[in-house]
Amino acid sequence: MKVLVSDNLGEIGIQMFQEAEGIEVDVKTGLAPEELKSIIGDYDALVIRSATKVTEDLLEKGTRLKVVGRAGIGLDNVDIPAASKHGVVVMNTPTGNVVTTAEHAIAMMLSLSRNIPRGTSTLKDGKWEKKKLQGREIFNKILGVIGFGKIGSIVADRARGLKMQVIVHDPFVTPERIEKAGFESVSMEELYKRADYITVHVPKLKDTLGFLNKSAFNQMKDGVMLINCARGGIVNEADLYEAMKSGKVAGAALDVFETEPPENSPLFELDNFICTPHLGASTKEAQTNVAVAVAQQIIDYLQTGTIVNAVNVPSVTGELLEKLGPFLSLGDRMGCLMSQLICGPLKQLTIEYMGDFQGMDLAPVSTAIIKGLLAPMVKDMVNSVNAPLMAKERGIKISETTSADAEDYLNLIRVYAETTEMNTTLAGTVFGKNDPRIVKINNFRLEMIPHGHSAIIHNQDKPGAIGSIGMCLGKNNINIGRMLVGQEDEGDRNIIFLRTDTSIPDSVVEELRNLPLVNTVIPLEL
Numbered sequence: 035m036k037v038l039v040s041d042n043l044g045e046i047g048i049q050m051f052q053e054a055e056g057i058e059v060d061v062k063t064g065l066a067p068e069e070l071k072s073i074i075g076d077y078d079a080l081v082i083r084s085a086t087k088v089t090e091d092l093l094e095k096g097t098r099l100k101v102v103g104r105a106g107i108g109l110d111n112v113d114i115p116a117a118s119k120h121g122v123v124v125m126n127t128p129t130g131n132v133v134t135t136a137e138h139a140i141a142m143m144l145s146l147s148r149n150i151p152r153g154t155s156t157l158k159d160g161k162w163e164k165k166k167l168q169g170r171e172i173f174n175k176i177l178g179v180i181g182f183g184k185i186g187s188i189v190a191d192r193a194r195g196l197k198m199q200v201i202v203h204d205p206f207v208t209p210e211r212i213e214k215a216g217f218e219s220v221s222m223e224e225l226y227k228r229a230d231y232i233t234v235h236v237p238k239l240k241d242t243l244g245f246l247n248k249s250a251f252n253q254m255k256d257g258v259m260l261i262n263c264a265r266g267g268i269v270n271e272a273d274l275y276e277a278m279k280s281g282k283v284a285g286a287a288l289d290v291f292e293t294e295p296p297e298n299s300p301l302f303e304l305d306n307f308i309c310t311p312h313l314g315a316s317t318k319e320a321q322t323n324v325a326v327a328v329a330q331q332i333i334d335y336l337q338t339g340t341i342v343n344a345v346n347v348p349s350v351t352g353e354l355l356e357k358l359g360p361f362l363s364l365g366d367r368m369g370c371l372m373s374q375l376i377c378g379p380l381k382q383l384t385i386e387y388m389g390d391f392q393g394m395d396l397a398p399v400s401t402a403i404i405k406g407l408l409a410p411m412v413k414d415m416v417n418s419v420n421a422p423l424m425a426k427e428r429g430i431k432i433s434e435t436t437s438a439d440a441e442d443y444l445n446l447i448r449v450y451a452e453t454t455e456m457n458t459t460l461a462g463t464v465f466g467k468n469d470p471r472i473v474k475i476n477n478f479r480l481e482m483i484p485h486g487h488s489a490i491i492h493n494q495d496k497p498g499a500i501g502s503i504g505m506c507l508g509k510n511n512i513n514i515g516r517m518l519v520g521q522e523d524e525g526d527r528n529i530i531f532l533r534t535d536t537s538i539p540d541s542v543v544e545e546l547r548n549l550p551l552v553n554t555v556i557p558l559e560l
């Protein structure tokens with residue numbers, strides 16, 4: 035088996051590969067994409083950090099490739115759907131660098147407050163700018179932490195040690211959990227209004243891309259200081275520049291950029307802007323942790339087939355996978371659908387296995403449901419190993435029951451989710467050997483193939499409602515592949531399930547929502 039290490043990996047990881055039986059390792063860093071493409075066909079495994087781009091093109095050339103291992107967390111540089119399509123397992127090492135990155139955010143905050151980078155550079159230039167470089171204390175100041183995951187929660191804890199007042203915003207973590215950890219849970223608006231410092235620790239998602247922008251800065255306290263050690267693009271750099279020029283933002287520290295490396299950023303002109311070249315995870319300790327973890331995971335996979343910390347396949351052995359495969363896929367899709375139907379932080383998830391599951395270990399199916407549920411919130415951070423732990427960390431209570439009665443089906447999985455705002459139930463089954471279906475959403479019976487584009491619409495049960503929905507989609511060139519209409523048990527509302535050939539763009543969703551007889555539209559991507 036041949037392993038290619040294409041980015042800088044801690045020496046200990048290379049040694050582990052060299053010592054592993056039946057494994058050869060090559061280290062070739064800094065290759066141009068074309069060079070990498072020309073050699074990838076010789077390798078069974080690829081080890082990367084953030085520099086190598088694992089694109090569909092590269093995966094196509096990697097005809098022997100079985101696994102890509104990321105020494106670190108973020109997988110923005112890996113085309114995961116393409117890897118799944120090519121049967122390549124993608125693994126990361128989700129915990130090895132979290133302390134180091136949290137410490138970097140704290141270091142950035144202190145450096146900003148005390149002008150340490152400018153003090154260093156001016157002094158080295160022969161200037162003694164003591165008066166100009168007066169700083170500010172962080173003692174008793176309010177730190178707003180956006181994202182209370184692995185890194186955000188460590189930052190909050192360290193800031194508490196520095197006697198700051200910490201307020202936290204994370205819509206996917208229950209306020210009880212944040213309060214139990216000793217912090218105040220606040221809305222985004224309140225965090226903007228109250229924080230003297232804001233540090234962001236969320237993944238880069240559709241919803242978080244550019245979310246610290248002009249409108250966010252306008253809501254912040256005058257003289258706020260910002261820190262981004264998460265991902266480039268979460269802070270809109272052009273808007274940040276304007277906010278710093280106007281004095282609204284008194285200082286900013288970025289470790290990550292919209293484009294890396296950034297070219298001629300106007301932010302570089304500003305004295306109160308400090309930065310590091312994506313150094314969040316760059317300590318000896320963190321690089322040792324992630325190098326050991328990724329090397330061990332890849333060696334285990336190549337030697338025994340064991341899958342750990344994979345983001346695109348469940349961690350189960352071959353024999354079990356054969357039996358449970360269709361249920362794993364159904365569970366993952368049910369979780370993903372549930373995450374799109376609920377709103378508000380999730381408190382309780384109840385999974386009921388009904389009917390013909392006798393003698394099966396269903397834990398991997400529950401994990402697949404939880405992974406499917408968390409993935410839209412935390413992206414590639416969740417995998418089939420860490421999903422239950424992640425749910426626990428978010429204060430989500432999980433319970434499982436089994437019973438013999440599966441209503442009219444041979445087997446039925448029912449998932450019941452309770453958030454702070456609503457309760458939602460889904461039921462799914464596997465027809466034949468490998469044909470997963472969602473058969474119930476709340477009281478609405480349907481038969482939905484859990485893949486592709488669809489939408490759920492609540493509308494008033496009046497003439498013209500369905501016609502207007504069809505017209506709107508037709509006008510926007512969206513073909514309806516399937517439509518099911520049901521009446522709610524009580525009231526005068528219909529529920530419509532639509533399957534479409536293409537996804538429904540946001541503008542068309544808005545158009546549908548504005549139709550006179552339409553109450554709600556939930557677009558779904560599975």
Ligand SMILES: NC(=O)c1ccc[n+]([C@@H]2O[C@H](COP(=O)([O-])OP(=O)(O)OC[C@H]3O[C@@H](n4cnc5c(N)ncnc54)[C@H](O)[C@@H]3O)[C@@H](O)[C@H]2O)c1
Nearest residue numbers: 108181182183184185204206235236237263264314315415
């Ligand atoms: N600078 C670096 O070198 C470096 C190193 C490691 C990780 N990172 C990045 O740090 C970030 C956080 O990593 P982590 O391990 O703590 O992830 P995590 O998954 O443990 O936590 C992310 C948190 O963000 C929350 N979240 C999602 N959307 C949100 C929103 N709209 N508003 C508020 N909260 C939201 C999630 O609920 C979750 O609790 C990631 O972007 C990761 O890629 C950067």
Ligand SMILES: O=C(O)CC[C@@H](O)C(=O)O
Nearest residue numbers: 083084106107108315316
């Ligand atoms: O490899 C790095 O240095 C960056 C790591 C970090 O961004 C991550 O996502 O783990």
